[in-house]
Amino acid sequence: MKKKINICHITSVHTRYDIRIFTKECSSLAKVDEFLVALIVADGKGEEVNNNVNILDVGKPKGRINRIFRTTRKIYKKAKKMNYDIYHIHDPELILTGLKLKRIGKKVIFDAHEDFPKQVMAKPYLSVFLKKLLPYFFEIFEYLTLKKYNYIIAATPYITNKFLKINKATLNINNYPIIGELGSVEKGEQKNNTISYLGGMSAIRGIIELIKSLDFIKSDTKLNLIGKFNDTNLELECKKMTGFNRVNEYGFLNRQEVANVLSKTKIGIVTFLPLPNHIDSQPNKMFEYMSAGIPIITSNFPLWKDIVEGSDCGITINPNSPTEIAQAVDYLIENDEVAREMGDNGKKAVLEKYNWSIEEKKLINLYKLL
Numbered sequence: 339m340k341k342k343i344n345i346c347h348i349t350s351v352h353t354r355y356d357i358r359i360f361t362k363e364c365s366s367l368a369k370v371d372e373f374l375v376a377l378i379v380a381d382g383k384g385e386e387v388n389n390n391v392n393i394l395d396v397g398k399p400k401g402r403i404n405r406i407f408r409t410t411r412k413i414y415k416k417a418k419k420m421n422y423d424i425y426h427i428h429d430p431e432l433i434l435t436g437l438k439l440k441r442i443g444k445k446v447i448f449d450a451h452e453d454f455p456k457q458v459m460a461k462p463y464l465s466v467f468l469k470k471l472l473p474y475f476f477e478i479f480e481y482l483t484l485k486k487y488n489y490i491i492a493a494t495p496y497i498t499n500k501f502l503k504i505n506k507a508t509l510n511i512n513n514y515p516i517i518g519e520l521g522s523v524e525k526g527e528q529k530n531n532t533i534s535y536l537g538g539m540s541a542i543r544g545i546i547e548l549i550k551s552l553d554f555i556k557s558d559t560k561l562n563l564i565g566k567f568n569d570t571n572l573e574l575e576c577k578k579m580t581g582f583n584r585v586n587e588y589g590f591l592n593r594q595e596v597a598n599v600l601s602k603t604k605i606g607i608v609t610f611l612p613l614p615n616h617i618d619s620q621p622n623k624m625f626e627y628m629s630a631g632i633p634i635i636t637s638n639f640p641l642w643k644d645i646v647e648g649s650d651c652g653i654t655i656n657p658n659s660p661t662e663i664a665q666a667v668d669y670l671i672e673n674d675e676v677a678r679e680m681g682d683n684g685k686k687a688v689l690e691k692y693n694w695s696i697e698e699k700k701l702i703n704l705y706k707l708l
Contacts, residue, residue: 552581651684
């Protein structure tokens with residue numbers, strides 16, 4: 339009998355059911371007969387087997403500093419003890435852990451979800467000086483460490499091109515949606531005059547401008563917020579705004595509940611502000627709206643415009659302008675046929691191009707190569 343390949347994904351930051359890590363990558367690999375898949379997490383929720391993935395927990399850290407130092411050591415000890423064949427690292431703070439595993443003869447992959455040096459520049463808790471210094475430091479750190487990895491996986495073409503300069507063994511695996519997971523209702527079924535925002539809410543993701551836009555929307559339209567605020571003060575600020583009386587606040591929902599809300603909504607919206615880490619990103623929620631068959635309103639970044647206008651599936655606007663957001667909402671609410679056609683175009687684009695089935699094959703082939 340052929341020996342099975344033991345694979346271990348590792349994260350110290352993300353949740354155990356993270357969409358990219360667990361729902362897509364781990365679950366896809368676990369469907370392959372010759373692979374045995376595990377996932378090491380740090381959330382304190384204990385160990386379990388889910389979807390044929392063996393989830394191992396090293397415990398929830400007490401604060402960011404504790405996580406970066408103590409939790410990474412716990413993860414390395416757990417990973418070394420389990421003695422897997424291939425390790426798949428998901429967080430920049432675990433890059434050195436990956437190198438330690440490589441030194442004991444393991445094959446190691448780094449999964450770049452975002453451009454971390456650019457992401458650092460948007461951290462609200464850092465001083466202006468550190469926002470300038472740390473990205474430079476991390477670029478050098480990435481170059482010195484990641485060129486030693488067996489492979490790098492990058493979530494967008496932009497990040498892929500960046501890492502190809504560091505390590506030629508770099509592959510683009512986009513974070514596209516799973517076909518049918520967030521399917522829309524059949525034509526003719528009733529949809530509400532609602533816009534839906536899916537995901538974590540923060541100032542840099544444009545939540546303030548989005549809620550302000552509700553004051554300028556002329557149509558009888560409400561905003562569905564599906565997710566949680568990442569800052570209590572921001573949440574209090576938003577709830578004091580006059581537009582918040584037009585908000586349906588859902589909080590965190592599971593995937594089926596998200597699908598149910600999107601099936602009744604008319605528009606999906608993602609209006610991140612123009613920060614370095616956003617401009618070249620490909621937010622998963624944009625493609626999830628498309629897969630649900632609803633038109634989208636997005637920021638007018640060049641890459642996003644190419645996707646939206648290339649598929650004729652929505653409208654791009656200046657994310658800093660509440661009035662532009664409101665005008666786009668009113669246009670789609672008042673023009674049902676145009677909105678329906680854009681929604682159909684987006685769904686078609688996902689079925690043909692922007693879907694996980696295509697990316698899944700690339701991932702599985704990479705593991706078979708390794």
